[in-house]
Amino acid sequence: MATLAEVAQHAGVSASTVSYVLSGKRTISTATRLRVEQSIRELGYHPNAGARALASSRSNIIALMVPLRTDMYVPVMMEIAVAVATTARTHGYDVLLLTGEEGPDAVRRVTGSGLADAMILMDVELDDERLPLLRGTDQPSVLIGLPADTSGLTCVDLDFEATGALCVEHLAMLGHRDIAVIGEAPAVYERHTGFAERTLDGLRSRARKSGVRVLHRPCGGGYDAMSVTLARILDERPGTSGFVVQNEQAVEPLLALLRQQGLAVPEDVSVVAVCPDQVAVQASVRLTSVAIPAQEMGRHAVERLVAKLDGRGTDDVVLIAPELTVRTSTGPAPTAAS
Amino acid sequence: MATLAEVAQHAGVSASTVSYVLSGKRTISTATRLRVEQSIRELGYHPNAGARALASSRSNIIALMVPLRTDMYVPVMMEIAVAVATTARTHGYDVLLLTGEEGPDAVRRVTGSGLADAMILMDVELDDERLPLLRGTDQPSVLIGLPADTSGLTCVDLDFEATGALCVEHLAMLGHRDIAVIGEAPAVYERHTGFAERTLDGLRSRARKSGVRVLHRPCGGGYDAMSVTLARILDERPGTSGFVVQNEQAVEPLLALLRQQGLAVPEDVSVVAVCPDQVAVQASVRLTSVAIPAQEMGRHAVERLVAKLDGRGTDDVVLIAPELTVRTSTGPAPTAAS
DNA sequence: CGGAAGCATCGAAGCGCTTCGATGTACAGT
DNA sequence: ACTGTACATCGAAGCGCTTCGATGCTTCCG
Known part of the structure; x- marks a missing residue:
């Protein structure tokens, strides 16, 4: 590997000059700069990361x-x-x-x-x-x-609070009065990961303002968990007509299970997801969603x-x-x- | 930040001794070693990565x-x-x-x-x-x-060839004679990513031996792409009873569409997936699969x-x-x- | 026309570590 | 008692770079 010193010698200048060409921290005449750059190219020089870090106390x-x-x-x-x-x-x-x-x-x-x-x-x-x-x-x-x-x-x-609010707002505007929220796996809430709770806060405070009822249920991924969760929700709040899903892995199971129950989306129930756009677009129903950017x-x-x-x-x-x-x-x- | 030299001084030894305690490249008396380790702890010393890299030409x-x-x-x-x-x-x-x-x-x-x-x-x-x-x-x-x-x-x-072979073998053993392979998106094949082609090779050569027919169709993710692909397959080979899917994003759409067509899994058609276990377990039907480790x-x-x-x-x-x-x-x- | 000001470049110090002899000591074998 | 060997430690060189004066030039202005 070529070193700074070798480049300097090749270009007929001192090492510090090469360094300044590289960093641009002092003015260098055009002629010299070009000559140095030429040498760098010819020798295939790459500054050594360790030396650089040591001398500059910056590792980049x-x-x-x-x-x-x-x-x-x-x-x-x-x-x-x-x-x-x-x-x-x-x-x-x-x-x-x-x-x-x-x-x-x-x-x-x-x-x-x-x-x-x-x-x-x-x-x-x-x-x-x-x-x-x-x-x-x-x-x-x-x-x-x-x-x-x-x-x-x-x-x-x-802004997950605003996200929650936005979901409720959209559903409320469409006339939904009973909304179920399908959240992340219980472990996520136990861990106190902020985003899940903040979404919920936004959801609830907006629901209060809009006179909408919200039922929140954490839910693991997969069909079995979703099946149990959905049954409970429909049992507890039969009038539920809007769903907010914040759990990628629950999206498809939810859609499939709703279909299975004879509930058409969006005629009978509406679903809003909080998920990457790709998931929203590729789902079996193109989902109204708030994207995770x-x-x-x-x-x-x-x-x-x-x-x-x-x-x-x-x-x-x-x-x-x-x-x-x-x-x-x-x-x-x-x-x-x- | 404490340096090697400071640790050395604190422990009353030379810098090189500290270095050897750290690297273990020379024998150091137990007494000295303990003293040095104590100093390291007291000063909260961490070796400087840049200096280390420079001196040893190893960045770790x-x-x-x-x-x-x-x-x-x-x-x-x-x-x-x-x-x-x-x-x-x-x-x-x-x-x-x-x-x-x-x-x-x-x-x-x-x-x-x-x-x-x-x-x-x-x-x-x-x-x-x-x-x-x-x-x-x-x-x-x-x-x-x-x-x-x-x-x-x-x-x-x-070993994707063996993977392909294994899938065919399993289906052949169950008596399937017409197998459809749902592959990755066309772009993956155009890019000549090896694994996709190798799976196919394994699939085909095993199929030849087992007297099974294989129809391969690349397929993008999502329902729309899968819907078109499936229709074509069933049109071209109505007798297809086995599917091999090597495309995570196509798994769920395929299952949903089969259901929609009135084809029960596994009674009417069998599906083998090549995907991570998590996907196989969380799908709407627990999938027979070859895991990607x-x-x-x-x-x-x-x-x-x-x-x-x-x-x-x-x-x-x-x-x-x-x-x-x-x-x-x-x-x-x-x-x-x- | 003398001094201030800027430009282009150089030399040397030093960043914190590793590593190679060299040195000093203790002990075994003869 | 004397050489040989192994152990424990030290000092110094050097890794390749950045950066801070210092230096020799021009150029500009009063």
């Missing part, structure tokens, strides 16, 4: 901590991760993939070793044990998700982080406004007559 | 190149990535996440800069443009997937790579033997009478 790496469990929202997580990686590259950063497994230790390790300049945390819990560490370090970080206390932190997330979240997170690294950053919460796309799974509530 | 980082497109097998990709990350950690490595976007350039960049010690490539095409680069460098690498020419490369993959592939890849890094490695191809799990979606072929 962003750590991304993904949840270990792959029990929910996997495609969303993946999409975020890919968006983070590609956006980071456009800013000159690479991405280090950490799993949640190590927990707070990973944060310590990465911060302490200077392996990464900054980090992005996904799947943040309301009272996440990694947060004190983040607050206690001067290493910039961005959370994807919202903990209970956001002071001193930068967060990016979909995975790419946008990833991109935003990186951009916030880079801003912080450049000293332009501020601590604050960015909530992405939800957008509801009407497709063919929602319609007017059936009249009392029918 | 493995690069993982994931496909940019998230149009297929996303959960599998994610699971592999997570398995790679966790396995790598147990061997003292971190994982750098690269997307396919940069293509060969990423390989050059990482190799040239010493950012990573080795790399793992996913979603390898039959004639992948990154391969010449890998062959031309002495940086160890492992492919997940199988290119056309594996010479000089280490590869890990599910994502975790195992990720783990294997890392272990091969670490072996190479330790000088114990060899170039070869590891094909994981497929396992077919019988669930409730396959049964005896309907007799001619019925």
Whole structure:
């Protein structure tokens, strides 16, 4: 591997000159610059990452901590991760993939070793044990998700409260008065992952305003769980005519089971999903849905982080406004007559 | 941040001694070792990654190149990535996440800069443009997937030929004579991703031996595509009683459409899927399937790579033997009478 | 026309670690 | 008692880069 010194010699300049050509931190005459660039190309020179990190105390790496469990929202997580990686590259950063497994230790390790300049945390819990560490370090970080206390932190997330409200609003407008919410698996609520609870809050407070009744039921993925859940719901609230589903894995089972019960969508019941657009479009009924903007979240997170690294950053919460796309799974509530 | 030198001073030894305590490359008396370890703990010392990389020319980082497109097998990709990350950690490595976007350039960049010690490539095409680069460098690498020419490369993959054969075998044994294969989206075949074609080869050659007819149809995800595809298949080969599906997104649509056509599973038609177990279990019919062992592939890849890094490695191809799990979606072929 | 100001470049120090002799000590074998 | 060997530790060099003065030139202005 060619070194800076070799490039310098080849171009007939000193090492520092080459360095300044590379970084642009001092003015270099055009002639010299071109000559150096030529040498770099001829020798196939790539700066050594370790040396660079050591000398500049910047690794140009962003750590991304993904949840270990792959029990929910996997495609969303993946999409975020890919968006983070590609956006980071456009800013000159690479991405280090950490799993949640190590927990707070990973944060310590990465911060302490200077392996990464900054980090992005996904799947943040309301009272996440990694947060004190983040607050206690001067290493910039961005959370994807919202903990209970956001002071001193930068967060990016979909506005799930507004999302919940939007779903209710849409259904209420169509005349639905009894709405059932099919949520994530119970484990998600027990873990106090913020988004699930926030959606529920938005759903409920909006329902109160609109005079709509809401029944919430967590539900694991798959047909068996859904079957039990649906039966209970219809038993408890036979008048239910609107469904809000926040659980990718429950979408298709729900549709199939409704069909099986002789309930037509959207004639008899309406369904609104909170899921990636792809899922909404590929379902057996094209679903009215609020999209989870995975790419946008990833991109935003990186951009916030880079801003912080450049000293332009501020601590604050960015909530992405939800957008509801009407497709063919929602319609007017059936009249009392029918 | 504490440095090696500070730890050394605190423990009353020289810097090199601390280094040897850390690396274990020379014998250190127990007394000294304990004293040093104590100092490390007290000062909260973490070795600086950049300095380490520079001095040792080892970054302890493995690069993982994931496909940019998230149009297929996303959960599998994610699971592999997570398995790679966790396995790598147990061997003292971190994982750098690269997307396919940069293509060969990423390989050059990482190799040239010493950012990573080795790399793992996913979603390898039959004639992948990154391969010449890998062959031309002495940086160890492992492919997940199988290119056309594996010479000089280490590869890990599910044995998709055997997988295809296994599916046909199972259906043939149950008396099915006309089998339809529902494949990945056409784009996957056009890209010459190896696994799809290899499955087909296995399927066909086994079918020949068993005197079974096979009709292969690529198919995009979603209901509309599946609906068209299924109609064509039943039109062309009305006697079709067995289906092999290698496309997660087509599984549920197929089951729903079969139901709609009045075809009961497994009484009238049998379905074998090639998909992760989770999908097979959560489908509306518990599917007989050949699992895609994502975790195992990720783990294997890392272990091969670490072996190479330790000088114990060899170039070869590891094909994981497929396992077919019988669930409730396959049964005896309907007799001619019925 | 002298000094201030800017430009283009160089040299050297130093980032924090690893690693290779070298050195000093203790003990075994002869 | 003396050499040989193994053990425990130290000092110094060096990994490849960034960055801070310093230096020699031009150019400009009063």
